[in-house]
Amino acid sequence: MIQIKNLNKTYKSIQALKDVNLQVNKGELFAFLGPNGAGKTTFIRILTGLTKLSSGTVLLNGFDVGNSGIESRRQCGLVPQSINLDRELTVFENLNIHGRFFRMNKPKRIRKIEELLDYIEMGDRKKTLVKNLSGGMKRRLMIARALLHSPAILFLDEPTVGLDAGMRRKIWALLKKIQQQDTTIFLTTHYIEEAEFLANRVAFLDKGSIVVVDTPGNLIKQQGAWALDRLKEDDMETLYFNDRKEANDHIAVHKDSFTLRRVNLEDSFLALTGKKVK
Ligand SMILES: Nc1ncnc2c1ncn2[C@@H]1O[C@H](COP(=O)(O)OP(=O)(O)OP(=O)(O)O)[C@@H](O)[C@H]1O
Numbered sequence: 001m002i003q004i005k006n007l008n009k010t011y012k013s014i015q016a017l018k019d020v021n022l023q024v025n026k027g028e029l030f031a032f033l034g035p036n037g038a039g040k041t042t043f044i045r046i047l048t049g050l051t052k053l054s055s056g057t058v059l060l061n062g063f064d065v066g067n068s069g070i071e072s073r074r075q076c077g078l079v080p081q082s083i084n085l086d087r088e089l090t091v092f093e094n095l096n097i098h099g100r101f102f103r104m105n106k107p108k109r110i111r112k113i114e115e116l117l118d119y120i121e122m123g124d125r126k127k128t129l130v131k132n133l134s135g136g137m138k139r140r141l142m143i144a145r146a147l148l149h150s151p152a153i154l155f156l157d158e159p160t161v162g163l164d165a166g167m168r169r170k171i172w173a174l175l176k177k178i179q180q181q182d183t184t185i186f187l188t189t190h191y192i193e194e195a196e197f198l199a200n201r202v203a204f205l206d207k208g209s210i211v212v213v214d215t216p217g218n219l220i221k222q223q224g225a226w227a228l229d230r231l232k233e234d235d236m237e238t239l240y241f242n243d244r245k246e247a248n249d250h251i252a253v254h255k256d257s258f259t260l261r262r263v264n265l266e267d268s269f270l271a272l273t274g275k276k277v278k
Pocket residue numbers: 011014016034035036037038039040041042043081
């Protein structure tokens with residue numbers, strides 16, 4: 001579905017992506033994790049045709065983003081990092097413009113808009129001006145807009161940033177539902193638990209390079225099952241154990257104030273890059 005070979009992107013003096021190779025399968029939900037400035041947005045912009053690559057090849061459903069023009073654009077729906085809806089227009093009008101851009105005929109456009117508004121539970125908001133929507137509604141509307149022309153791949157750049165925990169979960173459920181309809185989903189996130197919960201596979205991106213690609217389960221397993229955290233001067237020390245009893249024994253022997261918890265993806269990321277994602 002997505003095939004990337006030796007992708008490089010340079011902005012004047014900054015190399016934003018370095019020799020990225022990646023394959024994402026049809027129907028997969030794939031997450032890109034990485035700290036600020038890692039190159040996540042640059043990557044999504046290249047795949048969705050908004051930014052030119054410097055070298056390498058990107059195929060979407062077989063179409064080369066470098067020279068297939070509109071065909072590769074048609075394969076993707078994009079939910080960008082910042083909200084770019086037209087604030088002065090209604091929910092319906094925002095969707096309608098997008099449908100016209102993709103040359104959907106009127107009956108099809110209207111039918112699909114109705115269907116998607118029901119899908120995102122905003123059927124009663126058709127005539128509401130976008131400026132009067134909550135942040136969570138705006139995000140859901142951007143997802144509906146990205147799905148309007150029935151793309152094979154949905155790209156989301158930090159889809160839940162700035163949302164409260166309840167709305168974040170609502171969007172997670174929506175993304176799972178979209179995936180079940182056979183859409184391939186590619187998202188970027190700072191939220192480790194988002195990637196851990198949603199993704200079939202994740203890639204860690206650091207300074208433009210992919211550090212590792214695997215399932216969340218495999219990455220976590222490599223680190224151990226249990227973690228003990230302890231505050232140490234001005235930093236946190238974490239110890240890893242495969243067995244809960246071993247961890248408890250360590251607490252009993254050392255008598256320090258450790259906190260016991262399950263290992264998570266953040267631990268794997270820290271071990272691989274020495275950095276926190278956030
Ligand atoms: N249009 C641009 N011109 C010059 N440099 C850019 C441009 N866009 C991005 N960069 C640089 O490329 C690097 C990657 O930026 P990018 O926005 O892709 O990172 P990101 O992983 O999405 O970060 P964030 O988590 O903050 O959204 C950064 O060093 C950034 O400053």
